[in-house]
Amino acid sequence: SRMDGATWQAEAILLVLLGFGLGSGLLNREQEEGTLAFLDGLPVERGAVFGIKLALAVLCIFVFALSGPALGWTVYQVRHWASDVSIESASMLALAARYALLSVLSVSLGMLCGFMRQLCWPLLGVLAATVLTLKQAAPRLGAALDPSQLLADGWSTRGWGGDSMAASVAIALLCTALAYLLFTSAGGARMARLL
Numbered sequence: 001s002r003m004d005g006a007t008w009q010a011e012a013i014l015l016v017l018l019g020f021g022l023g024s025g026l027l028n029r030e031q032e033e034g035t036l037a038f039l040d041g042l043p044v045e046r047g048a049v050f051g052i053k054l055a056l057a058v059l060c061i062f063v064f065a066l067s068g069p070a071l072g073w074t075v076y077q078v079r080h081w082a083s084d085v086s087i088e089s090a091s092m093l094a095l096a097a098r099y100a101l102l103s104v105l106s107v108s109l110g111m112l113c114g115f116m117r118q119l120c121w122p123l124l125g126v127l128a129a130t131v132l133t134l135k136q137a138a139p140r141l142g143a144a145l146d147p148s149q150l151l152a153d154g155w156s157t158r159g160w161g162g163d164s165m166a167a168s169v170a171i172a173l174l175c176t177a178l179a180y181l182l183f184t185s186a187g188g189a190r191m192a193r194l195l
Contacts, residue, residue: 012148016106019061023110024120027183046184061103098150108175
């Protein structure tokens, strides 16, 4: 509970890297390893496979991410008289929502970039450099696009809005939709032309 803003942001960056790494291998392996034909023979649609993969990956990252703060909050609730920091239940709920959004954002970005195969990690580096450049050239836009801003306030996070929250939701939805389209059309003639 004594973490400062820089520590919260560093944790957010670590979670983005972990989520991106997990997401980047979820879908493209189906095409690379030739298991798409097997999946197509099952009585399950690709959309359901996509949803299950996304949900499990997000759940893994979310549980990992929230375990530390949840343990700290629980210890505080049990021994609140020994702490000089107040952690309200609403703050924990807001923090959990932001961790969930960060998990969805990082995994969906990884799933989308995973179709670039060997270029997915360099692409993440280019995206990070773009955000850092924007933070200097256009601070408000750069801060809105920086996913680490979701956790910048840590326990003192209030409310559900803000530029970073809105931008993260929009990016997560866009990445998820594009990854879904690429996965559901993978292996077909249209996908071969696209690649």
